[in-house]
Amino acid sequence: MRHNPLALGQTSIIVLFFGTLFISGCAPFSHLTWISPEGHDGPQASQCGACHVEQYQEWQGTAHAGAFTSKTFQEAAGSPAKEECLRCHAPLDINTGKTEARFFHQKEGVTCISCHLSQGKMHGPHPISALITPHPVQGNDPFYLSPALCATCHGETQTQWQKAAAGQQIRICQECHIPTVQRRAAKGTNLFSKILVSFDEKFQTRSHAITLENMVNFPGSVTITTRALNQGKDAPALAITISNNLPHDLPTGTFGEKEIQLALIFLKEGVQVAEKTVVVSNEKQPLAAGEIKKLQIPLSPAATRADTLRLNLERHCESRAGRPPIILSATIIDSVSEAFH
Ligand code: HEC
Ligand code: HEC
Ligand code: HEC
Ligand code: HEC
Ligand code: HEC
Incomplete structure (x- = not known):
């Protein structure tokens, strides 16, 4: 009972x-x-x-x-x-x-x-x-x-x-x-x-x-792969592929000035030596479900000397000032210098 x-x-x-x-x-x-x-x-x-x-x-x-x-x-x-x-x-x-x-x-x-x-x-x-x-x-x-x-x-x-x-x-x-x-x-x-x-x-x-x-870092929602281009030559660059694995646009919804940004942070022995931010998509030009976006990012000499690269995919929204960006995906690559030398 x-x-x-x-x-x-x-x-x-x-x-x-x-x-x-x-x-x-x-x-x-x-x-x-x-x-x-x-x-x-x-x-x-x-x-x-x-x-x-x-x-x-x-x-x-x-x-x-x-x-x-x-x-x-x-x-x-x-x-x-x-x-x-x-x-x-x-x-x-x-x-x-x-x-x-x-x-x-x-x-x-x-x-x-x-x-x-x-x-x-x-x-x-x-x-x-x-x-x-x-x-x-x-x-x-x-x-x-x-x-x-x-x-x-x-x-x-x-x-x-x-x-x-x-x-x-x-x-x-x-x-x-x-x-x-x-x-x-x-x-x-x-x-x-x-x-x-x-x-x-x-x-x-x-x-x-x-x-x-409440759903930060949803596993696998967006995947990012990187490849070094022009190794050791004059114009080093990174080739980056971003796949939207969501069953809807990234970002979805046409209101609110939303932007998806990729932040690249280059570190050498734990100290930041270079930084770059690129816009991946926004509500006017979103990535459709299943769509893949390829980016080529030229690198400064300082960036090629880094030993670690942090990649953060962030959702920003202009109309909600004061709300911290939402990290959709975070990756760390720790063999950057080998790729270029
Ligand atoms: C005095 C307490 C009380 C108040 C105030 C109250 N409820 Fe309830 N509500 C209950 C109880 C008890 C149940 C039945 C729960 C059960 O059987 O598991 C219930 C059931 C429900 C359910 C069904 C939930 C289900 O599991 O399907 C909903 C929806 C709900 N209430 C919404 C509301 C909303 C909206 C309000 C305000 C307008 C409200 N309730 C105010 C006590 C209350
Ligand atoms: C956007 C629509 C939406 C709003 C707004 C909303 N609910 Fe619900 N509510 C849901 C859905 C959907 C479920 C079923 C969740 C499930 O079981 O998957 C639910 C479930 C419930 C239940 C039963 C399950 C439980 O959580 O115990 C209650 C009681 C309830 N809601 C009360 C409320 C009250 C009180 C509010 C306001 C403070 C509220 N809801 C606001 C959509 C809503
Ligand atoms: C496989 C998981 C998944 C499913 C299924 C899914 N979503 Fe999402 N959704 C996400 C993720 C991850 C984000 C964060 C990316 C973003 O903000 O654009 C998101 C973002 C959103 C946003 C906010 C967009 C913004 O940036 O303000 C809305 C609204 C939304 N989803 C609604 C829906 C609706 C409605 C459905 C069902 C028809 C749905 N989602 C199905 C994972 C999912
Ligand atoms: C059919 C439902 C619907 C109607 C009608 C609607 N909205 Fe919305 N609105 C939404 C949804 C859902 C969102 C959030 C996701 C998105 O952007 O689609 C939203 C988001 C917004 C936002 C962004 C909110 C923020 O805080 O960033 C604004 C502004 C807005 N709507 C204004 C309007 C105005 C003005 C009207 C009338 C002309 C309107 N909406 C009519 C569903 C609607
Ligand atoms: C009655 C209308 C309505 C319903 C039903 C509704 N939404 Fe919304 N939703 C909105 C509006 C309007 C906004 C935008 C509000 C704003 O940003 O000011 C919103 C915003 C959101 C957001 C953005 C949240 C954020 O943190 O910025 C998500 C995600 C979302 N809705 C998911 C859902 C899901 C999942 C369901 C079904 C369980 C649902 N909504 C049902 C009207 C609705």
């Missing part, structure tokens, strides 16, 4: 308490699914965070949470922001398969209810095991495990992905972008709620921290 008699005793009191409340028509949690008839008021993320503590903490600070407040979005969308932009940057309900603007708590951007609240119920991917759910739940909804959810807003990337897949089985968005976690859907914050949630099953699910930082 999983639970001790005391917990069961207390639980039945709680069941009775909530049961009485619900039966008496005074549902204490009805605000969680309530949207005003004119659509100007509705639930807030922090209210969900009272029980879904981890999901709320993970989501805060992500690009999704900042999709409306982002400075570049504010500048581009006008004031008040155009309704057509709010469709994806502050949406109401994507479960319907189409997107429409939300006219309350817009600062929350792509928020809990955007992805989960539809037709008065909270939709999610798992079977429901809770004794009592404070809001109506529609479990086992396959939409949450499918790339179709991401495609509601990332249509352009989805088209690239479909082309790369070309009928084969390849990884879906979630598998690369969102780490898995093991947990219960809700967390207790006081004695009563702790006992209540102890009945819920734990399951494998995914974090809500959908950020590029």
Whole structure:
């Protein structure tokens, strides 16, 4: 038996308490699914965070949470922001398969209810095991495990992905972008709620921290090979081949002034002797899925005397000043001097 008699005793009191409340028509949690008839008021993320503590903490600070407040979005969308932009940057309900603007708590951007609240119920991917759910739940909804959810807003990337897949089985968005976690859907914050949630099953699910930082150095996403040219002669150079092994463009998405740069750092006995940065691609001229780019980089005499070369492939974004570049791939070659002498 999983639970001790005391917990069961207390639980039945709680069941009775909530049961009485619900039966008496005074549902204490009805605000969680309530949207005003004119659509100007509705639930807030922090209210969900009272029980879904981890999901709320993970989501805060992500690009999704900042999709409306982002400075570049504010500048581009006008004031008040155009309704057509709010469709994806502050949406109401994507479960319907189409997107429409939300006219309350817009600062929350792509928020809990955007992805989960539809037709008065909270939709999610798992079977429901809770004794009592404070809001109506529609479990086992396959939409949450499918790339179709991401495609509601990332249509352009989805088209690239479909082309790369070309009928084969390849990884879906979630598998690369969102780490898995093991947990219960809700967390207790006081004695009563702790006992209540102890009945819920734990399951494998995914974090809500959908950020590029969370997937740094994704193995094999981009590969780089180098070869020395004109060894020992007048015009030494490096031939570099970069392959985009991702199932979408590098970078993907047409907004935000993104640039992929290759930084070459030449070291001799641990001290930097030369440095060079080349632009590999940007959102206007991305590398398509599977595309290979060849670069020829002339080297200074100092660079050819280096013993070690560090290659960092970095994603920069002008519109997010202050965000450190994301390292997509880092390679160290420790036989540079032999190649040239
Ligand atoms: C961009 C869409 C999106 C947003 C925004 C979002 N979720 Fe989710 N949520 C998902 C997806 C997708 C899953 C399924 C993850 C899996 O199991 O692969 C999920 C799963 C869940 C689950 C069940 C699994 C778990 O993590 O325990 C809960 C509860 C949940 N979300 C609550 C929230 C709350 C609360 C917020 C706001 C703080 C939120 N979600 C914001 C897409 C979203
Ligand atoms: C008073 C606590 C409480 C609050 C507040 C709350 N929930 Fe829940 N929620 C639960 C419980 C309990 C379950 C059922 C968990 C289970 O059976 O595993 C649940 C289930 C869910 C699920 C289904 C998860 C799955 O595994 O498929 C989603 C999605 C969800 N809630 C989203 C939300 C959102 C969005 C809000 C805010 C608008 C919210 N919840 C507010 C307690 C709460
Ligand atoms: C409701 C619309 C919507 C849905 C659904 C959605 N996204 Fe997004 N996503 C956005 C918007 C808008 C941005 C850009 C926000 C910004 O940078 O200000 C974004 C940004 C991102 C980023 C960039 C993150 C970063 O750290 O800069 C990634 C990665 C991403 N989304 C992946 C996903 C994945 C994977 C899914 C499916 C699980 C998904 N998105 C579902 C609208 C959405
Ligand atoms: C094989 C792993 C993989 C799969 C599958 C994948 N991605 Fe990515 N994605 C990455 C990597 C690695 C990056 C970082 C490179 C970059 O920033 O361009 C990235 C970048 C992104 C970005 C941010 C681009 C930027 O620089 O701001 C978005 C948005 C995105 N992916 C959405 C998606 C969507 C939507 C899907 C599904 C249709 C998907 N990805 C499938 C690995 C993957
Ligand atoms: C179909 C959904 C959709 C619509 C409609 C939409 N966007 Fe976006 N927007 C996205 C997604 C997804 C991203 C992030 C990935 C990318 O660049 O594609 C994004 C990113 C952005 C960014 C970069 C955010 C940052 O912080 O760097 C800006 C700016 C932006 N959008 C402005 C707008 C404006 C202005 C409109 C209205 C004219 C608009 N968007 C309409 C989905 C959408």
